[in-house]
Amino acid sequence: MKIFNNLTRQLEDFIPIHSNRVNIYTCGPTVYDHSHIGHARSCMTWDMVYRYFKHKKYQVTWIRNITNIDDKIVKRALEANSSPDKLSREFTYEFWADMHALNISWPDLEPRATDYLIEMFAFIQELIDKNFAYVTKNGDVYFRVHKHVNYGQLKRQSLEQLAEGISRVDENELKESQLDFALWKAFAREPETSFNSPWGIGRPGWHLECSTMIKAILNSQNLGDTLDIHAGGDDLIFPHHENECAQSECLSGKALAKYWMHNGMVMVNGSKMSKSEGNFFTIKDLLAIYKPNTIRYFCLSTHYKKQINFGHEALEAAEQGFDKLVKFLETPSDEPLNQELIQAFENAMDNDFNSAQALALIFENKDNKNIPTLIFLLKILGFDLNNQETTANNEKSEAALAQVMDLVLDLRKTIRENKDFVTSDKIREALSKAGINVKDYRDKASEWELN
RNA sequence: GGUGGCGUAGCCAAGUGGUAAGGCAGAGGUCUGCAACACCUUUACGCGUAGGUUCAAAUCCUAUCGCCACCUCCA
Numbered sequence: 177m178k179i180f181n182n183l184t185r186q187l188e189d190f191i192p193i194h195s196n197r198v199n200i201y202t203c204g205p206t207v208y209d210h211s212h213i214g215h216a217r218s219c220m221t222w223d224m225v226y227r228y229f230k231h232k233k234y235q236v237t238w239i240r241n242i243t244n245i246d247d248k249i250v251k252r253a254l255e256a257n258s259s260p261d262k263l264s265r266e267f268t269y270e271f272w273a274d275m276h277a278l279n280i281s282w283p284d285l286e287p288r289a290t291d292y293l294i295e296m297f298a299f300i301q302e303l304i305d306k307n308f309a310y311v312t313k314n315g316d317v318y319f320r321v322h323k324h325v326n327y328g329q330l331k332r333q334s335l336e337q338l339a340e341g342i343s344r345v346d347e348n349e350l351k352e353s354q355l356d357f358a359l360w361k362a363f364a365r366e367p368e369t370s371f372n373s374p375w376g377i378g379r380p381g382w383h384l385e386c387s388t389m390i391k392a393i394l395n396s397q398n399l400g401d402t403l404d405i406h407a408g409g410d411d412l413i414f415p416h417h418e419n420e421c422a423q424s425e426c427l428s429g430k431a432l433a434k435y436w437m438h439n440g441m442v443m444v445n446g447s448k449m450s451k452s453e454g455n456f457f458t459i460k461d462l463l464a465i466y467k468p469n470t471i472r473y474f475c476l477s478t479h480y481k482k483q484i485n486f487g488h489e490a491l492e493a494a495e496q497g498f499d500k501l502v503k504f505l506e507t508p509s510d511e512p513l514n515q516e517l518i519q520a521f522e523n524a525m526d527n528d529f530n531s532a533q534a535l536a537l538i539f540e541n542k543d544n545k546n547i548p549t550l551i552f553l554l555k556i557l558g559f560d561l562n563n564q565e566t567t568a569n570n571e572k573s574e575a576a577l578a579q580v581m582d583l584v585l586d587l588r589k590t591i592r593e594n595k596d597f598v599t600s601d602k603i604r605e606a607l608s609k610a611g612i613n614v615k616d617y618r619d620k621a622s623e624w625e626l627n
Numbered sequence: 628g629g630u631g632g633c634g635u636a637g638c639c640a641a642g643u644g645g646u647a648a649g650g651c652a653g654a655g656g657u658c659u660g661c662a663a664c665a666c667c668u669u670u671a672c673g674c675g676u677a678g679g680u681u682c683a684a685a686u687c688c689u690a691u692c693g694c695c696a697c698c699u700c701c702a
Contacts, residue, residue, distance in 0.1 A: 185631090203702070211702090218702035248700070331698080337629050341698035382700090409702030413631090416701090440632090441696065451701055477650075478640065483633075483695070490639055493651035500650095503665080524641090533641050536649035 177232065177526045179405075180481065182413070182436040183330060187528060192404050193434060198229050198236040199399060201390055201433070203408035203416070204286070206243040207267035208252045211274045212456040213471075213486055214442045214449055218409050220472060221439040221480040223280040223558055225407075228525055231556045240283040241389055242268055245290050245379055250369045259368050261290070274459040277567070278468050279560045285393060289385040290371075296380050296388045297373055299427065300359045308426040312350040315362035315376035321355040324422040330436065331414040357419050359384050383419035390432065391424065406433035410441050440483040449486070457486065463567045469502070469559050470495040476531040476557060501539065502561060505554075509547040517541055521553050531557060581612070585622050592616075 177190040192198050202222045205215050222238070229236040244264035253263040268288075275282075300317055303309035308323050321327050321335070328338055338355055348354065358381035363370050370377045390403060401424070408417065417436065424432040442449045449456045462471060474494040478484050517537070524533040534557065538550050551561060566572075584603065591600045604614045613627045 205702070206700085214702045216702090221702090246700085331630070333630055333698080338698070340629060410632090411697065411701055414697060415699095439702070441702075443695080446695080448696065448701095452699085473650095474639090481632090482640095485639085487639095490651085493639065496652085497650045500665090530641075533648075536641060539649055 178528055179435050179437065180528045181434075182438050183433075185332075188435070190435065192234065193402060194399060196233075196235050197399075198234045198404050199239070199394065200226065200229075200236065200405040200407060201239045201241075201386070201403050202283075202406075203386060203412055204240040204242050205271055206246050206248060207264045207271055208246070208249040209267060210458040210460060211271050212442075212449065212458050213462055214409070214456070215271070216274070216278060216459050216462070216471060217442050217475050217484060218439050219275060219280050220278065220475040220558075222407055224476060224480070224531055225405075225437075225529055226281055226283075227556060227558050228529060232522075237285065238281070238283040239285045239287065239390070239393060241386060242271075242286060242288045243382070243385060244268065244288045246382060250366075250379075253369070254366065261368075274463075277463055278459065278471060279558055279563070281558070287389045287393065289380065289389075292385065292388050292392060293371055293373075293380070295392045296360075296384055299384065299388045299391065299423070301374065302427055303359065303423065306426065308423075309359055310352065311375055314350065315360075315378060316350055316358055317360035317375055318351055318356040319359055319419070319423060319426075320352065321357070321422065322353055324426050326425065327355075327422055328418065330418045330421060357381060357383060357415060359423070383416055383423065386416075387420045387424040387427075387432070390420075391428070401428035401430040401432075403433040405435045405437060407437040407439070410438045413438060437480075439480045440478075443483050443485040445487070446485065448483075460567070462491075465566060466491055466495055467499075467564055467566050469498055469561075469564065472557070472559060473498040473535070477535050479532050480529060497539075499564070501542070501550075502564060504542060505547050505551055505561065507547060509545070511546050511548055513552055514541075514544065514546045514549040517544070517546065517549050518553065521556075581624050585614070585624065588614075589622070 178187050179190045180186070181188045200222070202218075205211055219240075222240070226236060226238045242264075245260055249260045249264050252258075253260045256263060258266075300309060303319065304311065304317065307320075309317055309319050311317050328334055331338065333341075335355065339353075360373055360375055360378050360380060362376055362378040364377040370379050390406075391401065394401060394403065406417065406420075421432050424430075444455045444457070447453070447455070466474075470491060474491055475484065477494065520537055521534050524530045524537060527533075534553070538553055541550065554561060584607070588600050588603050591603075604616075607614050607624070611626055613625050615623045615625075617623075
């Protein structure tokens with residue numbers, strides 16, 4: 177297998193650190209709102225990767241964190257007269273529901289930031305002891321970026337170049353360098369929104385949780401300090417992943433991850449969908465209109481690294497195409513699996529998870545009529561062929577039923593007026609068997625209800 | 628300003644040196660009382676533009692234009 181490693185910017189042979197084991201950590205959501213289609217794209221990508229590793233018989237552990245403490249969570253919680261813990265749990269459940277609806281696998285581990293505070297304290301203290309971090313007079317703890325020789329390795333920029341970009345940001349006089357980032361932020365506005373630490377009341381810096389949880393999980397299984405794969409959205413490369421690298425590498429002296437993978441951003445009308453722009457759709461919005469398989473097909477028919485433009489025209493086309501394929505696959509067949517096709521599929525997927533090419537192969541091989549093989553391959557990609565429903569389907573079918581019943585009763589009215597009671601009774605009985613009660617009246621139009 | 632990415636048919640999208648996959652839409656046909664569905668056939672002398680290297684370039688090099696992202700919370 178070959179993977180494009182964003183650290184080296186090269187396509188590399190994938191060789192796990194521990195024989196057949198693959199440890200992959202992907203950055204999960206900050207849970208303070210409903211998940212959007214950017215999360216869907218990202219989770220869909222790593223689900224596809226996870227499933228493919230499993231198909232290739234690797235012993236894979238997928239870790240995806242939940243960020244459940246953060247300024248935005250605190251802000252929302254206070255607005256909603258809730259608490260950060262309660263609010264973040266509420267949206268964690270929503271996130272899980274969305275993931276489940278999209279048929280995205282459950283990660284093997286799903287650590288939450290606030291469950292690792294003790295480990296974070298130890299992490300920070302060790303960095304302070306090793307002179308990589310310093311405490312300010314107000315109780316912040318910052319990481320000394322200049323002490324890390326490789327800082328900028330992911331972003332591919334020197335400290336000077338990075339400093340140029342940061343010059344627009346508000347000056348923070350507590351920092352030794354404006355590039356330094358917070359490991360711990362003094363914060364005590366509301367007691368329930370902050371935590372006690374050796375450096376006073378506050379909350380952890382965003383980057384710290386990933387580094388800490390990765391260390392804790394790997395160490396607990398005697399897997400050293402280096403992940404096989406660390407992944408996340410393109411927008412996390414800097415500063416998030418860069419800072420994770422810095423913290424972890426300074427602490428352990430080892431690389432944080434062997435391979436770095438990043439998925440492309442979701443665009444809406446040609447510009448990036450983002451919270452600050454407010455131009456985002458939630459997963460629930462999408463599931464009301466499109467089937468889960470449509471969304472999966474849409475996501476996987478573009479290579480994971482590329483930006484993807486969400487638009488109704490494109491999703492419509494995806495739905496048309498995939499529905500047709502699903503219909504074709506309903507034909508019963510007991511042909512043996514076509515190993516040649518499976519090999520071609522694997523060749524595509526082995527090349528940095530080229531799911532677009534893999535899907536094209538499936539369509540192309542409809543001609544071979546080997547339905548079991550096509551279903552086998554679609555399952556590897558995570559399609560659930562038994563679920564072709566949208567969440568709005570119930571409403572749709574209710575509306576359709578109402579219209580059909582209007583029509584039936586109207587036709588039957590004519591039949592009764594013509595005194596063809598044999599036919600009209602036949603209709604009423606058939607409807608009754610279908611669970612629909614028809615009520616005829618002497619003085620008004622017939623009515624119906626479900627029983 | 629710095630850094631990275633992208634530009635392939637009406638739309639989406641593979642292809643990274645060997646003569647343009649696939650999907651949607653469109654066109655023609657089979658089927659049908661007529662449709663719809665399904666199925667069959669078909670749709671880029673050209674891969675942003677201009678040069679160059681090569682027997683051979685969408686693929687490599689140079690220049691150029693356009694779009695996007697990151698450097699601020701983000702998947």
